[in-house]
Amino acid sequence: MLFITIKQGKEKSLLAGDPWIYASAIEKVEGKPNEKMKPGSTAVVQSSSKKFLARAAYNSKSQIRARVWTFDEAQPVDHALIKGRVQAALAKSAPAAKKAKPDQVVRLINAEADGLPGLLVDSFGGQDGWLICEFQAGGVDAWKVAIVQALMAGTGCKNVYERCDELVRKGEGLPLIDGALAGEEPPDDVTVTEGGVKFSLDLKTGHRNRFR
Known part of the structure; x- marks a missing residue:
């Protein structure tokens, strides 16, 4: 400590x-x-x-x-806290996730706003698709295993992929790693609809191209 x-x-x-x-x-x-x-x-x-x-x-x-x-002196930082934060974030994003079509990306966890500083989690394809995670701070990176376990239990999704933002992770002194944390890697290219506009999206990198 x-x-x-x-x-x-x-x-x-x-x-x-x-x-x-x-x-x-x-x-x-x-x-x-x-x-x-x-x-x-x-x-x-x-x-x-x-x-x-x-x-x-x-x-x-x-x-x-x-x-x-x-900020609560009586609250330890342990597996229970991490699991609870993930569960609360998933519950908050559940309405949007349920309404989402298979070709839409839904933000499930949004870092500090969900009490998980530096953690971004997106869902594509629902329960049969992928969870795309970015661990952009040391704290959530240290609790990666517990976070992934809670995500899989809370969503029923078996495929979890870690995306690496090199600039951010370098700034945090974290190793530059990416890849499947559970299940299968996503395909190199999927079609995503956002605001009525279709994009070609690489789930592994976050790079997108608008269809013309």
Whole structure:
């Protein structure tokens, strides 16, 4: 466990609910050296007077040094929290997912808005299609296995693919990897309809071309 002490006066944004902590706001980080260097390590965030502020995922290689998991001191960062956040996000996006046609992409999880900082999850083809995940921060990357398990259990989809945004992951100090996390890889090209317009989409990269 790491302890992040915030500079005096810099805790105002956290108290207002801002989930991002920048290096300029941090007075010191205490803990084991290997934990400090591991992207996504859980840290207790405290004020200069040692008052609890949050629990966050720390990443020494990111411009955003820490991303808040919870402001609740009684809530640990564990499998139950991750599973619950995924379930809540899926429940929120369920109406849109149910209405979606087979050739539409639906955003199931939208990062900080769903309490999962840096995680983007899209669905294509419904239960028999693919879940496309982007792990854009150290915290969600460290909980990748638990997230994928919760996604598969919550959607019934057997095919989960990790897409890699190289620029973002380089900035987070994360390895540049992509590929199937479960089941089969998606095809190189699918036809997607968005706003009445058809696109050719590569689910693996996110690259699209509008049909003329």
